[in-house]
Amino acid sequence: MGLEPQQHQLLLAIKGLPQGIEPTVGELAARLQTRHHSVVELIDRLEGRQLLSRRRSERDRRQVRIELTPEGERILEALSVQHRAELETAGPALLDALRTLLGR
Numbered sequence: 001m002g003l004e005p006q007q008h009q010l011l012l013a014i015k016g017l018p019q020g021i022e023p024t025v026g027e028l029a030a031r032l033q034t035r036h037h038s039v040v041e042l043i044d045r046l047e048g049r050q051l052l053s054r055r056r057s058e059r060d061r062r063q064v065r066i067e068l069t070p071e072g073e074r075i076l077e078a079l080s081v082q083h084r085a086e087l088e089t090a091g092p093a094l095l096d097a098l099r100t101l102l103g104r
Contacts, residue, residue, distance in 0.1 A: 001075050006032075010042045011051065011076045014068055022057055023066045051075060 003011075013031045014023045021027060029039040043066055046052040051072035057063040068076065 001079055003075070003079070006034075007042055007046055008076075008079060010039070010046065011068065011072060014052070014066060015073075015076055022059070022063065024057070024063050025066065028066065046072070 009032060010028065013028055017023050017027070017031075025036055025039050025043065028043075029036045032039065043052055043054070047054065049071075050069055053067050053069050055065045055067060057065050
């Protein structure tokens with residue numbers, strides 16, 4: 001899909017926020033355990049690809065909310081389906097390898 005791993009993680013972080021938690025730069029930086037300016041850079045790139053949008057918070061007009069666009073939702077869903085299929089295929093082999101390592 002042409003995303004860097006950090007960009008994919010940002011999309012997942014936005015989608016996975018619990019209800020009531022606003023997707024602000026600060027919140028996303030904390031969840032990704034990275035610096036504010038790094039998240040801003042990721043957002044800029046993804047906004048340029050029209051996968052994210054910025055919108056002023058209705059509760060606090062000083063804050064900017066980060067939201068997935070319909071295209072961002074579509075790409076995230078496609079990646080999730082692909083990753084799930086990979087895990088279903090590789091999962092049994094990974095379990096066997098872990099069992100071997102653990103001596104079971």
